[in-house]
Amino acid sequence: MSIDGPSAASPTSPPAPVRPGRRVAAGAALLAALAALAVVVVRLLDAPLLLAAGVLMVVVAVLAGWSALIHRGARRWLGIAIAAVAVVALVVVLDPRSLVRIAVVIGLLAVAIATARYSLGDQAADPPSMRRRVGPATHGVLLMNPRSGGGKVGRFHLEEEARRRGITPIVLHPGDDLRALAEHAVAGGADVLGMAGGDGSQALVADVARRHDVALVCVPAGTRNHFALDLGLDRDDVTAALDAFGDAVERRIDLATVDDRVFVNNASLGVYATVVQSDAYRDAKLATAAGMLPDLLGPDATGFDLRFTGPDGTRETTADLVLVSNNVYRLERLSGLGTRDRLDAGVLGVVTLRVDRTGDVRALLAAEAGGQLSRYRGFRQWTAREFVIDSGEASVAVGVDGEALRLEPPLRFASLPAALRVRTPSTARTAASRPAGPAAATSALLQVLLGRPSEHGPADAHRSSIVPEPSMDTGETRDAPGRGPGG
Structure with missing residues (x-):
């Protein structure tokens, strides 16, 4: 069979211009942080040890405050706690009797954090022209998988909450056909479809929504909820996602x-897809993976028959991992949780990883530990509109949004640009407004100040060190493709 080569890296729509207010806020954040440092340096210049401690506390307070802005849940509270401890330590170093100086430093730190919040929090992953305010759903329907996410539907009382808001709840039962239920809801007049479940279920309902051009509401009631993360939803506040049935923001995504x-x-092939085919994987992930990886990557491994064309036109006959994603992920290491800056770039993200059986495992582990996968020689990443994988095998193991499948080759992947209308609460913040860490936040502020597009956007996909963790929702019922609540 012939192999179709990947299309050239696809151009994306130009990012929205940086608004003057955001540029001013970014400059204020950076200047306030530098001014706080200057006050400390002037006060402690004649005490080198105290000066070093004071500078360290200012840096820790600012970075921890910025970290609290770009994370949610436990990591946000940890950032707040660290910032508070740093401020208290700074007060001690400066001398508690220097009230005016302390007030000035604390005020500058507050300005640095608050203006950074405005500058970064106002950054959207898609141009404003792609978003619009919409009113409440006329006939909203919420499909719910009660087994997903360890029973989040029941734990958060989603059925009762939906009724209270005037949303029609539909609870899935064993043997129910999720697609058929979604189709029936649309036929009954639903103008907004919601899905409370894992990412496999979200994909299935999203397909129904896009075919009928009705809007989708994602309710993060699965285990990992990667899709919800990239939509900017607070995965810890499941009920808040129902606000999207009311006054909300609607945009088109791929x-x-x-x-x-x-x-x-994403869809994955190779090592990960083979491991998740095991019946034992969902009950004992680490133990199952540890038991299977030596046979899959060890010196006696036969490798995977995966044939494709690389970004330079080279015909490849094998890879240990192939991951094809809906738009491009950014991530520092294999074991981490990746995010996508854009869901509307109209491209597939393609990542391949190859391990030389004679010695690359150690190099891969070192790159993983250092968060530098892009420097590992067996790592490649590019974008394409379409991508084809062939194989001499009768069927190929594939993990699609966490569902373990076997599909007949050749496998043809394609992007569906702007295929889906999705509604989110007005408070949702996109992945692009949450840089990966304090260093990335500093870089993002500099980019905003200079009026440049974010460094984390799709244009930088070729140099990102990213292999997103394939989504897996352990709470879903495993049914035939297209039927029942998927992962």
């Missing part, structure tokens, strides 16, 4: 397909 099966996150 979907992707493999052999006409829609996915919202």
